Amino acid sequence: MTPQHIPVENLDLGPYLRTGDTVVWGQACAEPLTLVEALVRQRARFGTLRCFLGIQFAGTIVPEHADHLRLVSYCGTGANRALAKAGVLDIYPGHYSTLPWLVSCGPLRADVVFVQCAALGGGRYSLGLADDYLTAAIAAARVVIAEVSDQVPATPGARYLTHADIDVIVETSRPPIESATPSGDEVTARIAENVAGLIDDGATLQFGIGALPELILRQLKDRRHLGIHSGLMNDAAVDLVECGAVTGERKTTDVGKSVCAMLIGTRRLFRAAHRSQAVELHPATHTHNPGVLAVQNRFTAINSAIEVDLTGQVNAEIAGGTYVGAVGGAADFLRAAAHSLGGLPIVALPSTAGTRSRIVAELSGPVSTARADAGIFVTEHGIADLRGLPLSERRRRMIELAHPDHRALLAAGVL
Structure with missing residues (x-):
């Protein structure tokens, strides 16, 4: 019809x-x-x-x-x-x-x-x-x-x-909405550097929205044989494809293709995707499918959080009593990265929001990702790999990620 x-x-x-x-x-x-x-x-x-x-x-x-x-x-x-x-x-x-x-x-x-x-x-x-x-x-x-x-x-x-x-x-003949990513600040740049240092050649990348993921990707231009299997593609991902860092040749599925569920960026991204041989749109039943994700080579999931407690519980939904985030695909991606051979389940965030610590003794919002799914946490102050660690060691590692002004209060259970 x-x-x-x-x-x-x-x-x-x-x-x-x-x-x-x-x-x-x-x-x-x-x-x-x-x-x-x-x-x-x-x-x-x-x-x-x-x-x-x-x-x-x-x-x-x-x-x-x-x-x-x-x-x-x-x-x-x-x-x-x-x-x-x-x-x-x-x-x-x-x-x-x-x-x-x-x-x-x-x-x-x-x-x-x-x-x-x-x-x-x-x-x-x-x-x-x-x-x-x-x-x-x-x-x-x-x-x-x-x-x-x-x-x-x-x-x-x-x-x-x-x-x-x-x-x-x-x-x-209306042009699509564009979404230009903010450039980020010095703190974001330090976090991005810490995360980028974890990523090796041949990894398959997943990343989210915002300045931090873009900055991380911009530091990977010297890598080789990277792949992308993500909820989204952005402008920085195009740079990696065009400079040869992303080829997708070592992916387990969709070999040679950068796979995403949506494109979020500017006209640069839209032009690159038009009749591309390197980018493909897929439904969430494929981009967020645990079975497809877990078999990816060195699946590296890079996600964010509003706040994280000392045991590895993540609140990615509510800040100051207002719903600003989402449960989203973080648990899907982090669990898959944990099961991927050489995978990295990463949650990256600044240690503070204004004067408030984002590493906390008790979350102020819901548990979006359980501590059982906790992997690697990154702030501007370092990296804490919680995989396999008991609660006492998790507390110590997470306090080290907090801003120095807040560490004593966290150790005392005040924040």
Whole structure:
């Protein structure tokens, strides 16, 4: 069946949305802006809709939209922080690997999906900048509406859409949202140096969002035979591919390919991914699959935290009483790295946030990653490998990672 083509100026969601529907759309740089903006403008027509949000960079959804939209997310990242602070964002505190199940046959099964695409010709479309949980949502949805833009890269992937997958096409020429990473500071640079020193030739890398992962990657240009199997690709990863540090030739699966669930970066990244022979988009069922991850050669998982206690428990979700992070894929990746031959399960973070220690005797938020999954912790003050250590030795090693001003208080159990 041929999809219905609707001009942007005539975009009316009324025929496709029903009161009570769950609407899912692409996250981060893959947000289909035209479609989400139309939903916001027309929301009062549909009674109540439930919207599953991923990472928000554009801030299209704001607290005032909760008058008719019930907002649910797995994260408080980006513009979601304002929603969480306003008390209008409900959080699903699950592992990232469960998101495809959640939106395909779980409690947040998608009724309507908005997706941003690039036309490939012949009735085929690339998912462009994200697959993650979209493939699963599209398979479950009653209606799929595609925003097809000539500004979106045609990124090779495990899945392409055809006319059989799409009900409505809206053609635009809007460029994707860009996400430039902050440059970082001296503390971040020292942490990055400590982490980079752990990574050997031939490792398969996973990394997250932010200045620290970018700085770590920028210090790996002298390595060789690296691979990437990650939730995301960023601008710094492109540099590693182009300088020859990343070849993927020693990966166990997807040999020669840098695999990710989404692209988060700038036009430099988007241009590099367009019809690339080196980068592929895959769903989270592959990028976060424990069996696929654990067999990777020297799988090196680099994740972050809001705070860590002296036993290795990680809070990656709540800071100052506000939901700002996520459970995310950390446990998926850290467990896999622990089982990978030569793997490194790394959690890296600054030792302080302002004057407050981020190495603490007791977490102020939930346990996002259990101490049973604790691996290697890195701050600007050093490296602590907790693998196989009893609690008493863990305490000593973690106190050494804290800022010197806080070590005595931590030893006394005050902080």
